[in-house]
Amino acid sequence: MRTDVQHFLCEIDAGIATVSLDRPERKNPLTFGSYAELRDWFRDLHYADDVKAVVFAPNGGNFSSGGDVHDIIGPLTRMNMKELLAFTRMTGDLVKAMVNCGKPVIAAVDGVCAGAGAIISMASDLRVATPEARTAFLFNRVGLAGCDMGACAILPRIIGQGRAAELLYLGRTMSAEEGAAWGYFNQVVPHGELMETARGMARRIADGPTWANMMTKTMLAQEWSMSIEQAIEAEAQAQAICMQGQDFHRAYHAFAAKEKPVFEGD
DSSP states (O other), rough: OOOSSEEEEEEEEETEEEEEEEEEGGGGGHHHHHHHHHHHHHHTTTOOOTTTTEEEBBTTTBBBEEEIIIIIIITTOOOOOOHHHHHHHHHHHHHHHHHHHHSSEEEOOOOOTTHHHHHHHHHHHEEEEOTTEEEEEOOOGTTSOOTTTTHHHHHHHOOOOHHHHHHHOOEEEEHHHHHTTTSOOEEEEOOHHHHHHHHHHHHHTTTTTTHHHHHHHHHHHHGGGGGGHHHHHHHHHHHHHHHHHHHHHHHHHHHHTOOOOOOOOO
């Protein structure tokens, strides 16, 4: 998987990719370039065998302040409908790429996590935060609807319809304590332990059965629109496929020998 990116930071070590936006002096806003490059990177990730998990990290004490006021918001006010729709589809494509990348994504949230930055954390599979994390889906505060980049579909599934409606209608900040109580954050840890915790989770995932993890992520996304009957049948097929994999056989033989299984992702 490529690390020679221009609009964000990326490093890959032992199957774990760590990415972060790189404008800490502005609290890491997104630009047209970073949106597009992140979208393309996550699309390519689906085919990358050298990455098994992703940590989306903060930079300089903040996760992301969302779309840059000068580089994005200003230009949007001068666009026609066709141009605006191209932009909103492009930003939505980033979320779709994250959901369909086949690799679990862990958001490590610190400081400001607002607007599109909050969406990136929402689109991740797991979220870890510091007590200083401040998450806000603040679209209505700039005169826009809360239904941005899948927020009205995904956020209620994480924290419930009523709580999602509160955040999207009021545009208010969700504290780390609220996020943990509502199930948005899997853990809240001290600032100095954030990356260690996120990378520890990523390490456990990367050391697990890669193919099976991909199947789990796929089913979590696809079953949103299925009936219970359809979901049970889809999971039966998915599990049967995993049972043909060598990791399943490795696990059986390791357990029989009272050893820890070593998964190889096939």
